[in-house]
Amino acid sequence: MPMNEKQQFSLTALFDTPDEIIHAAHETSSAGYTRYDVHTPYPVHGMDKAMGLRQSRLGIFVLVFGLLGAVSSVLFMSWVTLVDYPLVIGGKPFWSWPAFVPVAFEITVLLAAVLLVVTMIVLYFKFPNISHPLHDTPYMKRISSDKFGISIQADDPKFNEREVRAFLKKIGGKEIGPVYFDLEDLDHGQTMFDPKFLGVLALTAILVAGATYSVFNQILFLEPFSWMSTQAKQKAQRPSELFKDGIGMRPPVEGTVARGFLPYPFKGKPDEAGKNLVNPLFATKEVIERGKARYLTYCSPCHGNFARGDSRLRGQFPNPPTLHSDKVRNWPDGSIYHVITEGQNVMPSYASQISRDDRWATVLYLRVLQRAHNAKESDLK
Amino acid sequence: MSIPVSAEGWRKELPASVTRLGWILLIAGVAIAALGYIVDARRMAFDNIIGYLFLASVAAGSVFLVALEYIGGAVWSVPTRRVNEFLGALVLLLPLIALPIFFHLHDVYHWTHEEVVSADKLLAGKSPYLNVNFFVLRFVVIFAVWSLFHFLFTRNSTKQDTTKDQKLTTINIRLAAVFMPVFAISLTLTAVDWAMSLEPHWSSTIFGVYYFSGTVLAALSAATYIIIKLHEYGYLPKLQRDSFYSLGALMFAFINFWAYIAFSQFLLIWYADLPEETVWFMSRWRNGWEYVSILLIVVHFAIPYFALLTQDSKMDLKRLKLMAIWILFAHLLDLYWLVMPTYSESVSFSWTEFGFPILLVGLVMVVLSFKMKRNNLVPVGDPKLARGLSFRL
Incomplete structure (x- = not known):
């Protein structure tokens, strides 16, 4: 029986509407449970309050990353234009700060957004561990289509399977059931740096890149707007099939003088x-x-x-x-x-x-x- | 003292003291403006343009906010939409504020001088657009269009109070879809006609958007201030902080939008460095105007940006109320910065500048108490009202 080797992660229940899940979240936090989570297929307004959550601290990270982006981009542009490669552009001073603003703005937003996602993955999802007990459970599959769910964890100090089951039933939960997990799997089995996983990842990348290249650039290649690039005419620096010597650019006949120009008679004199x-x-x-x-x-x-x-x-x-x-x-x-x-x-x-x-x-x-x-x-x- | 209450239990009328104060301010403002016209008609005409643009901002911007709610299907703003509708009624008073300017066009608009235009190739080229007849025609048409849409929106909305007919919301959504492009064009023309044509040789294609960003901010701030005041005096007791957060967030967004547009205009002109374009910024960067320019950046962007940056500050009613007043002042400063450098090359300030702001504050109070006597403060028949009142982030 594999069941015996696994530990219980939580007890889950499903709900049908956003109002029900808000009510359920409120009841759960009021009942004193602390180790629980709510899952919805889309953001539900008012959930933070219903769960009694503190304001997220991610905002501070965003501020720090944003300032980092602003300061580093301005410093970099200053270094480029003042130290590394001073260049007069449009007669303006070397340090033309208005031109820095759009770049600094973009880098600020980029760094704030990208580093925020990285922070979230590392701090909250515990990268490089990529598994979670709720992954691939029938519960999560229902959530990702049309249900709302609540999951009260077994490590909650108040957790008692019989009581929690009764509680979930009382607040209107359906399909109440346990979720188990394998400690082995969670801690060691599915880390990001598993050589097998990395190998498959690299192989996939190579295969996809190769297939994309050969399909779009070779097999199915269609030249866009060829009527401009391919014309029946002699191009500069190109060989010719018309002339015997194969030279496309013909030298003018000996002694030719361009209209309106006389050769300069005092070359070197x-x-x-x-x-x-x-x-x-x-x-x-x-x-x-x-x-x-x-x-x-x-x-x-x-x-x-x-x-x-x-x-x-x-x-x-x-x-x-x-x-x-x-x-x-x-x-x-x-x-x-x-x-x-x-x-x-x-x-x-x-x-x-x-x-x-x-x-x-x-x-x-x-x-x-x-x-x-x-x-x-x-x-x- | 018994306060009139609507059938659904919402308080209606404003106290008589508000109406009285409104009339006092209105009369004081008219007196200052009249005195200003007697003492220095040219200067007062410029102040009048600032006053007109400010009123147009709040009035047309409020009609826009009403349309925005319908077209966006917004829920959170339904309980407070009436305030926007009341402020929208100010469009009907635009001709009264604009009238004195029409008698002083020669003092303020260079292009109204025919002998100048005929000697100036550039102005002659623009004369099919910039001539007094067409100018007046545009004003009349824009006024008519704004008034029409304001009338239709509010009529349907008010009718819904008694009939509870959901179809009226659908009609207003369709009207809003028509109004959006009409508003974009009419507001751009307003900005071009009244502010940009003060310097008829200069032009900027982003100018209409620049004025629009201030317009929405002014209308939003006026509504926010009034809503918070009403809430404090128990008129809108059911409003939650989530609704105020939304007002604050929209305000914060438009503070950034204004800065974005203002900087875009500056950056493009600075970068191209063409004399015929830079002249406009040059006249705002000398003889003391540079301090006003810097002040504008601080007052209109830096301070409100940091004041409304955090989530908590957008739900702090005291802070939000202060910022609403602050932004209205910033918009006034913005218009002063747009208009006044044409009046005088070096920065100047006089008592005449107070006339129109005082007049307009009084006007808003009088119009508000007039409208609140006749209408419900909350659109009680709107199908989205219940959801709007229980709106949560």
Whole structure:
């Protein structure tokens, strides 16, 4: 008889309606039972009061976890933006706290919620023990469908099977019956870290992941919206079946010149550029404005807003030179144009970013800056 | 002194002293407002806008709360719904409060100056919406719609007191479903017309929601204060702390909602950093307005948040009553912060600001005692009443 090896856990009774279970809970707590629990298929309002429960202490855990989330996320974001990787974003200060608020809020909620569940599992459900005497009992099966139940435990100081049975009957309980448990099972049999259980868990994970991958990405794979990604056309950097040599990107015919552009004739010849090139633009207001815009976009990050070579890069990079030196001031426009076009030392070519006319406008704006920094007596009048 | 009692045993009428105090406050408020209009009409017109928006908050917000109960099938709020219905009657008085503003539109609304609008490309573009005729038309239509729904909700609810007809609840549920989108649009238009158009170059798409969050808070706080007062004087003896907890929890939720919306508006404008949008916050962050801005965060969010955070505090009637008054004041400060920077670039405060709040408190007391004389304080015919009274958490 297996019955003899097992101990009694509790005596249970079922009820039909929420009102009945509230009444039963109230009666049970009034009768002085302390080790009992009520089970319902959904939350029943007023149960805490009927059972005479104290206010749950989980709220304090939530507060602590929430504050932990708020403080740690703010500290982390501060460390990232101030210490680890200071980066100017949208011209705002490094420590832009308003941007931290949504993240801090989310982390607060996330940590409070997740750690609360973990706390509940560890403190109340006694993880890693995953079994409970009421699991898998006919009683619990009825609760999880449509009944309400009360379970008065055998370790209650007032517990006396005959009296409790009479009590449960008196308060209207139906299907009153005992629940037994096996100490062996409870303490050692079903722990979370049973190698057999972990092995099955790992195997299940691998099988499910593999099956999911092969079903959705291989066997049943349907390409969504293929009419955009698959087109009968030659794509850049792709081989071609049309041409004999199999090269998709065709080089232009020898000697081809793009419309509106002449090849730069002074490649690698700075002196000749200085001598031969003439600025085709006049220093009108529009041209200066245009040059200023190009200068501030492309030149100022290194040379500084006023061409003094004092940008933020100073000290972190080969120092960009000032453009107010005698050398640059005495250069003809063509030489400056050449440097913008070809680059010099670590400065790369800006030919692809700044168009020809804009390069000349930039030169004119640089002249404005130079004049402003070395104003003549006559300019001050 | 015998107190009138309804057929079901609920106390009705308010004591005469409340009515008397209401009239005194009302007349005092009218006197201050009238004096204000004589002394400084421009300033008083701005105060009048604050007063109008505040009354619209409590009145339209109360109609919304009634509709919310029906559409949500709420049970806990049934015993106290009449208070919301009584406060909803204030929508009928909106034109009286708005009337003086219509005579001073030129003083407060930049876009009413035709010569300015024709010279200003942006305002000219907005003129199909922002013109005096359409403005008045919108006001009339919104007033009519709110009044209509208030009338229908309360008529059905009152009829139910005698007929006990459950069908009336069903009708009100359907009405509430119609009212929800209508309310969303009409309240947004109210916020845009009266508050946002004070600075017609500026716009924020979240502005209507921002005003809505304050609206619900104000209506809820007004109702909560009145309910607790009535409970203390023995008018609603059967109310349990679970019902008060629900009021407190809803209040707490909307305190957070207000902060969420207010911060969202700020964050988006701060992040995009567009001059035409940041100008609105800039004018609230200089010349002393920055202290009002910080005060608003503390008064409207930080203090009520911590005051109502714990479960016990939401059932502590003293605390809840204090917070209800506090939030009404916070909503007033919120409206002051929305409206007044247009009046003056540097922060300023004057005695005229007291006119409308005093007037409105008096008005609420008078309307309440008027309504309570004629109606049951509890919807005795509502099929959910018994469940509402035995509501437990």
